Amino acid sequence: MTVTVVGLGLIGGSVARDLHRSGFAHSIVGVDSSRENCTTALEMGLVGSVASLEEAVKAAEVVILAVPVNVIVKILPKVLDLTTPGQTVIDMGSTKQAITEVVKQHPNRYRFVAAHPMAGTERSGPTAAVERLFEGRIAILCDIADSAPDAVAEAKRLFSTGLRMNIVTMGAAAHDIHAAYISHLSHVISYALALTTLDKERDVNTLFSMAGGGFSSTARLAKSDATMWTPIFLQNRDHLLEAIAAYRQHLDNLAHAIEQGDEIKVNELIGQANRIRDLLP
């Protein structure tokens, strides 16, 4: 089958690579507003050809949108305008409510499957594409009752057979709440840590060389691109602000126990946090 991938960055590039490698797609058509990304993706063999959005949508059985979420809400209605009953459109955005909302009344809404493959790195662009980025991770499909059964089946086949992901289904609102806590909050935290340390440590070259693996791990997500993350934060604003408020309470609680020199309380809070050991690999 022919798959069109719109957006040839880390996610789109990695999807293209794995769908081709796994044999899910025999032909990949790429779309990207950056001529440089198109050239790179062709040179890297991520896509077989590049085309305009209109041509590329027409050419494919499955159309994947792997652009920033503010671009998804802009182009998804246009893509659905072009979509015919045999086609399936799948987005890869990290928010789901704003995206499903914008096509709620679209006559071709049923050809669209709202998805979020929970995988990525802090890098961006086609050169950041990696093989098996998605393998073993969770792909969340949202509001599938609003999609045609054959479109859902195609999306499930793509994520499970093509990308070797485990599939979970839930409502768009539930997704956005969980994503706020499990993904978006981590990015806010990491950006704030980077800003704090960059601000404090003027003599940065010497001092960052001091940093052990711990700092690098906690600050890694702060390398993530604004083009992708600003619109995620803004689209998921309410849930994210709730998550930040909850986080601040735990932070204040821990800071207060430290300020009081309350050894028992600090120990207890760290012990509670340590339960994460059982849940994270």
Place this chain on the structure above:
Amino acid sequence: MTVTVVGLGLIGGSVARDLHRSGFAHSIVGVDSSRENCTTALEMGLVGSVASLEEAVKAAEVVILAVPVNVIVKILPKVLDLTTPGQTVIDMGSTKQAITEVVKQHPNRYRFVAAHPMAGTERSGPTAAVERLFEGRIAILCDIADSAPDAVAEAKRLFSTGLRMNIVTMGAAAHDIHAAYISHLSHVISYALALTTLDKERDVNTLFSMAGGGFSSTARLAKSDATMWTPIFLQNRDHLLEAIAAYRQHLDNLAHAIEQGDEIKVNELIGQANRIRDLLP
């Protein structure tokens, strides 16, 4: 030479392994209040023998303290009581002011070198010991004017030749400020994130399986042991609280921009945070 390692956990075990492997020490004597740790360290070949603190200090040219910082302030004066002019005592604690303060007036203070090798993992105990944990990392030596030149030379040789680290020297107060920002704050942040998410996500097994690499990276340090970290937080309380306050300002600033839906400001803050790319590998 014979080296005594007091505390056979992640740090002590890893130091013992590398000092023996590199040929810096032909014989390693271990000390640990846990009989189980002693047995494990012997079985793993991390140490050649175990002994009481008193015997082990007498047996060695170099004595390394790799126990939690609250234990270091307790046993360092006792170790220095036993120390003779030919011996060097080096601690590996993550705080330096409280530790140097407690032996300021000790007649054998000059045999002690206050050190902090900036390396570690979130694991603990002798089974967490890994080869080359320290290689290429920074070892900070503090207040070296208070140590005998031959003791400083021995410590430098140990960290550079034995553990292949890069050495930086600074005052204990400067160390504690930098450590607050570059290491201790990351742990506070990670504990608070783990507490927030564990608290929110009741159906944890399903939901944590959603977590991509980003969450795991940011929450990794929350696996770190309370036995080690509670005393670090309490000993470095003032600098750490200052770092937390600075961090909260940046967090609030970012949250405010998100709340306002201020795309330009959010973009700008993320762009500033992205400068961390140039500083972290």
